[in-house]
Amino acid sequence: MDADILITNTLLLPDPGNSTLIQSGCVAIDGGTIIYAGPMEQYGDRRAKRVLDGRGMLTMPGLVNLHGHAPMTLFRGLADDLELADWLSNHIFPAEADHVNPEMVYWCSTLAAAEMILSGTTTTADGYFLETEVAHAYADAGLRAVAAQGIIDFPAPGVPDPKDNVEAAASFLDAWQGKNPLIKPALFAHSPYTCANTTLQRAKDLAREYNVQLYIHVAETEQEIAMIKEPLGPTPIQHLQALGILDTQTICVHCTWADDNDMDILAGQGSPVILCPQSNLKLASGMADLPLMLAKGVRVGLGTDGCASNNSLDMFREMDVCAKVQKLHKLDPVAVPAKKILAMATTDGAFLSGFPGHTGVLAAGQPADIILLDLQQPHLTPFHTSDLLVYAAGGSDVRTVIINGRLVLEQGRLLTINIKETLNRVRAMAIAVQ
Numbered sequence: 001m002d003a004d005i006l007i008t009n010t011l012l013l014p015d016p017g018n019s020t021l022i023q024s025g026c027v028a029i030d031g032g033t034i035i036y037a038g039p040m041e042q043y044g045d046r047r048a049k050r051v052l053d054g055r056g057m058l059t060m061p062g063l064v065n066l067h068g069h070a071p072m073t074l075f076r077g078l079a080d081d082l083e084l085a086d087w088l089s090n091h092i093f094p095a096e097a098d099h100v101n102p103e104m105v106y107w108c109s110t111l112a113a114a115e116m117i118l119s120g121t122t123t124t125a126d127g128y129f130l131e132t133e134v135a136h137a138y139a140d141a142g143l144r145a146v147a148a149q150g151i152i153d154f155p156a157p158g159v160p161d162p163k164d165n166v167e168a169a170a171s172f173l174d175a176w177q178g179k180n181p182l183i184k185p186a187l188f189a190h191s192p193y194t195c196a197n198t199t200l201q202r203a204k205d206l207a208r209e210y211n212v213q214l215y216i217h218v219a220e221t222e223q224e225i226a227m228i229k230e231p232l233g234p235t236p237i238q239h240l241q242a243l244g245i246l247d248t249q250t251i252c253v254h255c256t257w258a259d260d261n262d263m264d265i266l267a268g269q270g271s272p273v274i275l276c277p278q279s280n281l282k283l284a285s286g287m288a289d290l291p292l293m294l295a296k297g298v299r300v301g302l303g304t305d306g307c308a309s310n311n312s313l314d315m316f317r318e319m320d321v322c323a324k325v326q327k328l329h330k331l332d333p334v335a336v337p338a339k340k341i342l343a344m345a346t347t348d349g350a351f352l353s354g355f356p357g358h359t360g361v362l363a364a365g366q367p368a369d370i371i372l373l374d375l376q377q378p379h380l381t382p383f384h385t386s387d388l389l390v391y392a393a394g395g396s397d398v399r400t401v402i403i404n405g406r407l408v409l410e411q412g413r414l415l416t417i418n419i420k421e422t423l424n425r426v427r428a429m430a431i432a433v434q
Contacts, residue, residue: 010054062122064349067303119395127188279305
């Protein structure tokens, strides 16, 4: 039987976690699944309906961006150089109140999908309001995504009465659970200081009822515990623990101010942490102690956060910053090796995303989420090891992207998104924001 797609003559990185390179490799895809990944000489003369010549290319698993707010592409560069409370309360929340609507969410999410695909992200996790429009945008783009409906104790887009926030989230789960193999619905409780204790418990009860993930911003700033109305512990993470919120399906985002006890709790409960180093740097929120988290057995992934607080959705850029800032933070050049950072953005991230059977490696039986990078670049020459992907590569080096066996980017051309229409629509919306 012929494969659907065969990538030939490529430098192959099948498992970023162990960094072994295959000099003359190939990958065969049938349907949405990889049926072979390894040396070309062992594949034989089997044919394919479509052959992609991988000469001069590196073929590897797609990147996993585990935290973002896709519609916030509209607010990219709107409010820079501010501290978090000022940025949120005086700029972002008012802009969202005035400009977030279903059309805005769909087109700005489509723009985010384009940016991520162009820079090699094949799986993402998003949290926002009117999340059904995010899910539609990602489904249309062919992007694999966890789409989490936002829950907050303020009037929000699509939920003008906060008393309805959990019920609205339940309707979202009903609408999307099991409907699209690339879209996995989830919940996003904004934070322990914007959600009352009862709201957090109701949200977690709902997540458990539907067996979905619950994402939450937590321990992002030093002052956060003082912002929680009825704290049940000395830190935000211990507050969540007292509420019974933490388990393997509760994804804690940021954790820049997690102390030793917090990390022990996270490790014990199996609650993953998603780091967003560039967002934390830009807002001067703090820097998570990644080496200590790893030493304590906390599972850690990587995300960009939204465009309003990062300005970019390029995961190559995020990996570079994450690796280097940890060295400086610990004054240790070997604090976290590049190989571990690359694993966080691929294999570890794929596992934490929760898609069944998705391990973020190129191997038979795995989902065909694959990217090809152009190595014929001065900054990627010579290519001794995969560490260069962390320290030198950028999203602009990505040429071809396959998600679930479907070509979505070929030789730099988006195949599932009308980028001209998307740019024009977002630019028109941005006029009203300025």
